[in-house]
Amino acid sequence: QVQLVQSGAEVKKPGASVKVSCKASGYTFTSYYIHWVRQAPGQGLEWMGIINPSGGSTSYAQKFQGRVTMTRDTSTSTVYMQLSSLRSEDTAVYYCAREDYDNFDYWGQGTLVTVSS
Amino acid sequence: SSELTQDPAVSVALGQTVRITCQGDSLRNYYASWYQQKPGQAPVLVIYGKNNRPSGIPDRFSGSSSRNTASLTITGAQAEDEADYYCNSRDSSGDHWVFGGGTKLTVL
Numbered sequence: 001q002v003q004l005v006q007s008g009a010e011v012k013k014p015g016a017s018v019k020v021s022c023k024a025s026g027y028t029f030t031s032y033y034i035h036w037v038r039q040a041p042g043q044g045l046e047w048m049g050i051i052n053p054s055g056g057s058t059s060y061a062q063k064f065q066g067r068v069t070m071t072r073d074t075s076t077s078t079v080y081m082q083l084s085s086l087r088s089e090d091t092a093v094y095y096c097a098r099e100d101y102d103n104f105d106y107w108g109q110g111t112l113v114t115v116s117s
Numbered sequence: 118s119s120e121l122t123q124d125p126a127v128s129v130a131l132g133q134t135v136r137i138t139c140q141g142d143s144l145r146n147y148y149a150s151w152y153q154q155k156p157g158q159a160p161v162l163v164i165y166g167k168n169n170r171p172s173g174i175p176d177r178f179s180g181s182s183s184r185n186t187a188s189l190t191i192t193g194a195q196a197e198d199e200a201d202y203y204c205n206s207r208d209s210s211g212d213h214w215v216f217g218g219g220t221k222l223t224v225l
Binding site for chain 1: 147148150152154159160161162165166171201203205206207212213214215216217218219
């Protein structure tokens with residue numbers, strides 16, 4: 001069965017970086033794009049960007065341009081999302097999601113990133 | 118515009134029908150997909166494309182669209198349908214995606 005398993009919760013200080021992983025299994029890793037979505041406490045879902053696991057190409061939301069980097073490791077079927085220059089407003093649950101023809105059909109369990117001094 | 122607009126909250130009596138709407142310019146060119154999210158859980162896809170349900174989603178969930186508005190309808194709402202619902206589609210550029218602000222559904 002399709003699974004996306006994310007890394008564990010992180011606590012970071014303002015100005016630091018965080019790298020969240022998303023390990024895929026149960027399907028051909030390079031056949032589906034992966035998106036990253038975040039949700040601040042009590043807030044809605046926010047799209048961050050997309051990575052093509054096959055070639056590694058990426059596209060990021062304007063809001064995160066220059067601060068976010070998405071990469072992949074095909075040998076381990078893992079996608080990574082790194083967010084730098086963290087601030088308190090980046091405190092959120094970060095999700096990876098598999099895209100199937102514009103729809104996010106499978107989601108990771110979420111990774112809580114807390115930014116606090 | 119790259120925005121999708123949803124009503125913040127909607128309520129429905131148990132067993133009745135409720136429609137949740139999503140408005141945005143990009144919906145003239147792209148279908149919306151709909152996600153249900155319960156507290157502490159990841160979102161779940163409930164409707165996609167013209168009106169498609171993933172395996173395991175009850176047939177009381179249906180979708181429709183007209184011009185710049187997409188709708189999610191729950192016919193015969195159940196207590197377990199109480200959740201937040203989000204619409205999503207590509208934005209007007211087609212290169213990025215955008216979520217609506219979400220609608221909190223209360224089943225009375």
